[in-house]
Amino acid sequence: MAGGSDVAEAAVLSCVRCGKPAHLQCSKCMELKLPREGAAFCTQDCFKASWSSHKSVHLKAKLSSQGAGTLGEQNSNLANEGWLYCLKKGQARTPKLPHFDWTGALRPYPISSRRAVPANIDQPDWAIDGLPKIEPNSNLQHVVEIKTSDQIERMRETCRIAREVLDAAARVIRPGITTDEIDKVVHDATIAAGGYPSPLNYHFFPKSCCTSVNEVICHGIPDARKLEDGDIVNVDVTVYYKGVHGDLNETYFVGNVDEESKRLVQCTYECLEKAISTVKPGVRFREIGEVINRHASMSGFSVVKSYCGHGIGELFHCAPNIPHYGRNKAVGVMKAGQTFTIEPMINAGVWRDRMWPDGWTAVTADGKRSAQFEHTLLVTESGVEVLTGRLASSPNVFPWLKA
Known part of the structure; x- marks a missing residue:
């Protein structure tokens, strides 16, 4: 003290x-x-x-005391500069903090205007109007695609770029930086590599990555809030390059984090690693959830059921669905050439979630913290290739990896 x-x-x-x-x-x-x-x-x-x-x-x-205090004045100044709160899944803005029965201490802050993408960058079909056209009606929502060798090579390249972009974000995380500044790093690094940040305007999502702080489970919108000492923050990056997507995320410590949060984040990392170790031809997709649920439960944590991993490739989201909880009813068996994500969301308290007024930010129902890790994977003839795996140049930010 x-x-x-x-x-x-x-x-x-x-x-x-x-x-x-x-x-x-x-x-x-x-x-x-x-x-x-x-x-x-x-x-x-x-x-x-x-x-x-x-x-x-x-x-x-x-x-x-926000109305008359420093925070209120700060947000008023931001509104004058074009920063506004997000509503209706990104389709509306407001200068006032929305009314909501907040589950924890975190609050949304105003967001900046949409970042520009150069015309020479290949863009997905939602980039202009926010509406995916090919994805919703594709047969690949029901059939798990076996990728061609060309698709696999393009995915390897795209996933490596996505890893380098996430690593760039990891290097700037510290107390005092805003999640909007993290978004700018992600946006600029993606553009510099010749890619498009897949989340940008996907179903009207207003930013180039997701930043989920403390009790936010997933899909947090980067905003003007400064990260504080003791926070945890997940950064979720997806890159679109050469016609395919590469998707990954990690949860980082901000400054000095309490022991319970460290335990939560490490357990979530271990859940993903244990799930990946089971991936090979012939394994049922539903087994992934059993492995994750067993490890999380033994550690005293709960597994989010509202969101799951997904197929990925030329489509951002497609079959198969990958639930992370036990006793799920996922259909299908893994085959060589399939690509999908595993991305467990593990909560310190109850598994249930609530949705913020912005229509994107999912938070824990009890306000306790949540952590997540994600990789894009390729099923090989003999096992699995982690397409978004850590590189020799990746920042060494997790204590358990240093050992």
Whole structure:
């Protein structure tokens, strides 16, 4: 508890975490003039163990005075510069924070205007009007495609670019950077490689990647919020290049993260690795969910059921569907030449989700944190090739990989 001070009360308060007599108080709570009853701790160990949940009290106190406070002024200034809140899946904007029964401490911030793509870049059919034309009616929504050697080579190249783009984003993540700045890095790196950022205007999604912070499960929209020390953030990148898509994501630590969040993120990484290790011809798609569910449950976490992995190639999303939870009813058996993603979303609390007013951002129903990892995979004759695998140049940001 850096900066803690003795509780200046004649009556001894109870520790917020364990209920023992408390002799220390959170200095930030004192600064914000919050009730002492919710700011008392018996030891620094109890304070540190509670930090990930306790710090939300500070943010909520700030948000309660948003209308007249610094945050409100900041958002007003952003609105004057063309930054607005997103509504209706990206088809509408508003200068005011939407009303919503928020599940956690996180709030949406205004977003910047849509980033431009040079005319020489090959673009998918939704780039202009936001509506995919080929994908929804394709036979590949029902039949799992066996890729040709040419398609596979193009996917290898595209997935390598996508990996390099995600690595570029990973290198800039730190406290104080906004998720909009991360989006700019992703956008610029994709364009520089000659690719198109697949999410941009896909069903009107307003940005070039997804950035999902803390309780956001997936599809978070990059905005003006600055990442804070202790946050976790998932960056989801998809690149369209030479007529095919490559899709991957990772969840990163921002500064000093509490132990429970570290455990959640590592477990999610392990869920993906264990699932990938099962991929080979003859394995049923439904087995992936069994493997993931077993590891997550044994670690005390839950598996999101509302979103799944998917086939990928010349289409962004197609068959097969890859559920990540146990006892699922996914149809089909893996065959050499198939390409699809596995992208487990693992929650610290309940698996259920809620949708923010923007129509994209899925958050945990109880406001607890969520993590995700994703790879694009190719089933080979003997097993699996991770098309979006880490490179020798990939930043070494995960402690368990350093060991």
